[in-house]
Amino acid sequence: MDRADQLAGHRDRFILPEGVLYLDGNSLGPLTKAAQARVAEAVNAEWADGLIRSWNTAGWIDLPARIAAKIAPLIGVDAADVAVGDSTSINLFKVLSAALDKAGEERNVILSEPGNFPTDLYIAQGVGALRGAELRLVDDVEAALADDTAVVMVTQVDYRTGAKHDMAALTEKVHAAGAIMAWDLAHSAGAFPVDLAGADADFAIGCGYKYLNGGPGAPAxxxxxxxxxxxxxxxxxxxxxxAPFAFETQFRPAEGVKRFITGTAPVLSMTALEAALSAFDGVDLAAIAKKSAALCDLMIELVAARCPSLTLASPRDAAVRGSQVSFRHEGGYAIMQALIARGVIGDFRAPDILRFGMTPLYTRFADVFDAVEILAEILDTGAWDTPEFHRRAAVT
Ligand SMILES: Cc1ncc(COP(=O)(O)O)c(C=O)c1O
Incomplete structure (x- = not known):
């Protein structure tokens, strides 16, 4: 295992609280110094002084396009083909509607996996109800491709287990079956190199607040x-x-991908996301993927040696794993609360998954050693099994 850390210097771009081992950047990325400074400037100068003039004078109107230019290289596409705004859920609605239009009337099945993230399934159910399309859930989408498949909607990295699909291989199979391929990159963008154009995919959507560190509820x-x-x-x-400012009565779509943008950009959130993306400036995504694999491997090895009551839920092979490691334990929720109380922050996904995200820009190998040490102590002493840690909060 190669533990030479070429990315060590990048940790300085983030604000990480003292005494916290943060292994949840796959859920909510931490604050960057750049975003902290830029949001303050946007509030105190651009909003307070510039008022509405700032749409032009501070370039607010160009925020979606500027952010698109920063996300594009992370997902292997041209900036001109990326629209930034709304949530991942809403963008999925747009994508599935467009895919059904393109697929034609004989194809009316949206194919996905039962383990896909629930919002994806719910949005597909909603689009299906509006369009007379069926959401078909199968464990093996490749095997289920058929003449009625309109679009395959898959999250590249499973949010529970971290299992990763081969984007190029699946896209090719889907195309061979005459269907459209839509990827959810919530757990991919910023975590490892993604090559949508190389895979000849059709559509993709993704979150701004996970590996992209754009802040809670960041635009997608x-x-x-x-x-x-x-x-x-x-x-x-x-x-x-x-022509938005022609105020015409009839909708005429903008040229290109811009037509998928809906309403006014959330300027403060976009300002945070744009600044946060500078954490990737000069960073080689291949180096991120390499360190992520080493961090995950280390955690898997240490847990196997020190925490025998935990069962690995993630693939052992880094080639088919995203940037997270998950373990099963029936007391998973309480164990995670006990860990958080000791300053090790991961998260819990029902029914029994303890999930730890590896974010190589700021996660250190020492963090993994220390986190497993505390985890082992909590398990060995049974310190997790108290009423306090079993009490469920609204967000897990
Ligand atoms: C795969 C996947 N898609 C979508 C979302 C969230 O979508 P939204 O940002 O619309 O809440 C998540 C959130 O964790 C996710 O894991």
């Missing part, structure tokens, strides 16, 4: 291959209009 992104940028969007907002 949508990518559409150029060949799909002529569809009429299902959600038609004035910022997706060809």
């Amino acid at each position: 992104f949508l990518w559409a291959a150029p060949r799909h940028q002529t569809v009429m969007p299902a959600l038609r907002g004035w910022f997706g209009h060809a």
Whole structure:
């Protein structure tokens, strides 16, 4: 295992509280120094003094395009094909609607996995109900491809186990079956190199607040291959209009991917996301992936040696794993609360998953050693099994 840390210097770009081992950047990335400074400036100068003039003078109007330019290299596409805004859920609605339009009437099945993230399934159910399409859930989407498949909607990295799909291979199979491939990159973008264009995918969506560190509820992104940028969007907002400030009565889509943008950009959130993305400046994504694999391998080895009551839920092979490690234990929720009380922050995913995200820009090998040491102590002493730690909070 190669533990030479070429990324060690990048930790300085983040604000991480003293006494906390943060292994949850796959859920909410930490604050960057750049975002902290830029949001203060946007509030105190651009909003307070500039007022509405700042749409032009501070370049607020160009925020989505500037952010698109920073996300594009992380997912292997042209900036001109990325739309930034709304949530991942809403962007998925747009993508599935567009995919059903492109697929034509004979194909009316949205194919996905039962373990896909619930919001993806719920949005697909909603689109299906509106469009007379069926959401079909199968463990093996490849095997289930059929003449009625309109679109395959898969999250590349499973949010519970961290198991990772081969993007190029699955996209090729889906195309061979005459269907459209839509990827949810919530747990991919910023975690390892993604090559959507190389895989010839059709659509993708992803979150701004996980590995991209854009802040709680940060705007999401949508990518559409150029060949799909002529569809009429299902959600038609004035910022997706060809001439928003002409205030026309009839919707006319903007050229290209811009048509998928809906309403006014959330300027403060976008300011935070734009600044946070500078944490990736000069960073080689291959180096991130290499260190992530080493961090995950280390955690798996240490837990196997020190915590025999935990069962590995993630793939052992880094080639088919995202940037997280998960373990099963029936007391998973209480164990995670006990860990958090000791300053080790991961999260819990029902029914029994303890999840630890590895974020190589700031996670150190020493953090993994220390976290497993505390985990082993909590398990050995049974310190987790108290009423306090079993009490469920609204967010797990
Ligand atoms: C795979 C996946 N998709 C989507 C989301 C969230 O979507 P939204 O940002 O709309 O809440 C998550 C959140 O964890 C996720 O894991």
